[in-house]
Amino acid sequence: MKRIVVIGQNGQVTTYLQRVLSDYELVVAGRDTLDLSKPRELQVKLAELQPDIIINPAAYTAVDLAEEEVDAAYTINRDAVSEIARYCAKQNTPLIHFSTDYVFDGSADTPYLESDATGPTGVYGASKLAGEQAILSADAPAIILRTAWVYSNHGKNFYKTMLGLAESRNELSVVSDQVGAPTYARSIAEGCKQLVDIIIHQGGLLPEQRGIYHFTCAGQTSWAEFARSLFLENDITNVKVNPIPSSDYPTPAQRPAYSVLNGEKLADVFGIALPHWGTALAQCAAETKSQ
Ligand SMILES: NC(=O)C1=CN([C@@H]2O[C@H](COP(=O)(O)OP(=O)(O)OC[C@H]3O[C@@H](n4cnc5c(N)ncnc54)[C@H](OP(=O)(O)O)[C@@H]3O)[C@@H](O)[C@H]2O)C=CC1
Numbered sequence: 001m002k003r004i005v006v007i008g009q010n011g012q013v014t015t016y017l018q019r020v021l022s023d024y025e026l027v028v029a030g031r032d033t034l035d036l037s038k039p040r041e042l043q044v045k046l047a048e049l050q051p052d053i054i055i056n057p058a059a060y061t062a063v064d065l066a067e068e069e070v071d072a073a074y075t076i077n078r079d080a081v082s083e084i085a086r087y088c089a090k091q092n093t094p095l096i097h098f099s100t101d102y103v104f105d106g107s108a109d110t111p112y113l114e115s116d117a118t119g120p121t122g123v124y125g126a127s128k129l130a131g132e133q134a135i136l137s138a139d140a141p142a143i144i145l146r147t148a149w150v151y152s153n154h155g156k157n158f159y160k161t162m163l164g165l166a167e168s169r170n171e172l173s174v175v176s177d178q179v180g181a182p183t184y185a186r187s188i189a190e191g192c193k194q195l196v197d198i199i200i201h202q203g204g205l206l207p208e209q210r211g212i213y214h215f216t217c218a219g220q221t222s223w224a225e226f227a228r229s230l231f232l233e234n235d236i237t238n239v240k241v242n243p244i245p246s247s248d249y250p251t252p253a254q255r256p257a258y259s260v261l262n263g264e265k266l267a268d269v270f271g272i273a274l275p276h277w278g279t280a281l282a283q284c285a286a287e288t289k290s291q
């Protein structure tokens with residue numbers, strides 16, 4: 001049985017990967033096994049785990065705090081990723097790594113292609129971009145999946161923040177001038193499993209399949225519309241969402257105004273496409289209600 005090492009323990013994507021990858025021998029490597037804040041240990045520790053495939057959804061994801069904790073963000077999102085990629089290049093071990101829509105500056109008005117110029121507006125996005133570059137320059141057999149606006153019933157995310165606020169408030173102000181694609185962590189895990197199945201079936205990653213892919217739910221919306229929709233799906237009708245400009249919700253890190261990603265490359269190369277964000281939201285809300 002092929003051994004898949006998934007890095008991280010309680011992250012959103014890791015949580016759902018653990019549910020969908022049951023056909024494989026799964027090693028979930030938490031901080032006690034692989035601590036990404038100690039990059040220099042990683043080559044030896046990975047060798048001990050003997051992975052057939054590595055999936056890395058672990059990252060420093062605190063977008064605003066990253067503006068202060070710059071070193072921590074770069075250590076985890078760039079330096080650790082560089083060590084993982086060097087291991088994968090040496091051992092010819094396929095790597096599936098996750099990146100973000102926040103590598104873009106948000107000035108586009110049509111969905112971003114993988115080949116479009118990047119321009120992160122904050123430390124988190126810049127450190128994730130540096131991680132992508134480290135993988136590409138290590139020449140590892142790797143796929144980099146840029147996803148966006150990840151939410152679920154686990155961990156810290158906008159969906160849970162809104163449901164939490166709805167318990168004590170009947171009016172919320174939410175930005176309406178940032179547009180993207182909310183992506184359910186379960187949809188990510190299911191798409192990722194399809195990718196793992198293909199890689200295992202092929203006996204590895206073909207050279208022409210390496211590189212960056214956009215990997216979000218289909219469609220687009222604003223955070224304000226997403227908030228409205230998630231309340232509706234959860235039968236919450238007593239909370240009013242007031243749309244506001246980003247200038248009325250100042251944050252330490254600036255977010256891209258537009259970060260919709262074009263997913264055609266993944267569909268063309270692997271035949272994988274994630275559901276529309278509205279469909280996935282209904283699935284997530286069904287899970288919320290069943291809890
Ligand atoms: N969340 C989002 O909205 C988006 C996320 N992404 C990217 O997708 C990927 C998955 O995101 P998501 O599941 O939401 O992430 P989460 O924030 O839910 O989880 C982060 C994971 O990283 C792990 N981690 C953090 N620091 C370390 C460390 N020093 N050593 C080992 N593990 C560590 C955490 O470990 P522990 O379990 O111990 O806490 C956790 O498992 C990330 O690469 C992220 O950049 C891209 C776009 C949007």
Ligand SMILES: Cc1cn([C@H]2C[C@H](O)[C@@H](COP(=O)(O)OP(=O)(O)O[C@H]3O[C@@H](C)C(=O)[C@@H](O)[C@H]3O)O2)c(=O)[nH]c1=O
Nearest residue numbers: 061063100101148149150158161173174175223249255
């Ligand atoms: C809680 C809240 C947030 N907002 C705004 C702030 C921000 O512009 C937007 C989203 O807020 P959050 O801080 O929850 O989301 P944020 O941390 O920016 O989410 C990002 O996380 C990283 C990891 C990614 O890679 C991105 O794709 C993206 O998902 O909503 C409101 O307008 N009103 C509110 O009450």
